[in-house]
Amino acid sequence: MGKEKIGPAKNFESKKEDNWEFKIEQEVHLKNFYRAFYQFLEDKDYFDIWGGERYETFYDEKFHPNGSREYRIRWRAYNKTSNSNVMQKFVINWLVLGCNDKQKVIDGKKIKIQKAEVEIKCDSYMLVNKDMLKKSRLINQFSNLFFNRWFHYLYEGYKDEMKKRSKDMEEFLKSQMNMNTYTNQSSEFHRVQGFKDPHST
Secondary structure, three states: OOOOOOOOOEEEEEEEEEEEEEEEEEEEEEHHHHHHHHHHHHHHOOOOOOOOOOOEEEEEEOOOOOOOEEEEEEEEEEEOOOOOOOEEEEEEEEEEEEEEEEEEOOOOOEEEEEEEEEEEEEEEEEEEHHHHHHHHHHHHHHHHHHHHHHHHHHHHHHHHHHHHHHHHHHHHHHHHOOOOOOOOOOOOOOOOOOOOOOOOO
16 A cells, blocks of 8 residues: 655644553563564554654653663654545654663573563544545535535544554554563664664664
8 A cells, every 4th residue: 555645735634533541561672562563553554744654753761860761752653544635643652661671581592671661642633634624615505514424424434444443553562562572573674763773682
């Protein structure tokens, strides 16, 4: 499926239609977790606002006097519908608290993992092209009523599709948290900003 360039050229009206969040405290390989989520978005045809794959829009790392680290990260990913005037946007916020490194021996090899409290929140939005909405208001009243009913039917279908995508995303992230994410994963990922170089162990 081709990826769409949104950018400032298209003027979309945004409406939040779904959200979820979860929090977990455990051992996790944060870089591999980060990589796996990036790969999930790529595999599911998500894209950034320019039609590429730079989902990360904010990254902040703080070091605390007790030696622990804190991360605040925001990702923004888009997906298409069958109507070019309707898009879906997913804003994912990461909060990692009390992050400390520790060593774990896996198959005789020392792996650096983290013990941290990880909270992930996702807000999901429907985006509708304002130009299309503006044109619909210029149509006569009868046609406009027909358009509104027709579009409402389509919109609800796209919203259900968006909620399913959002739920799939949540379940994928939880599944990654519930497995040994410090085990080896492919390093053939695009370079992303969070957690320094995600290709290093």
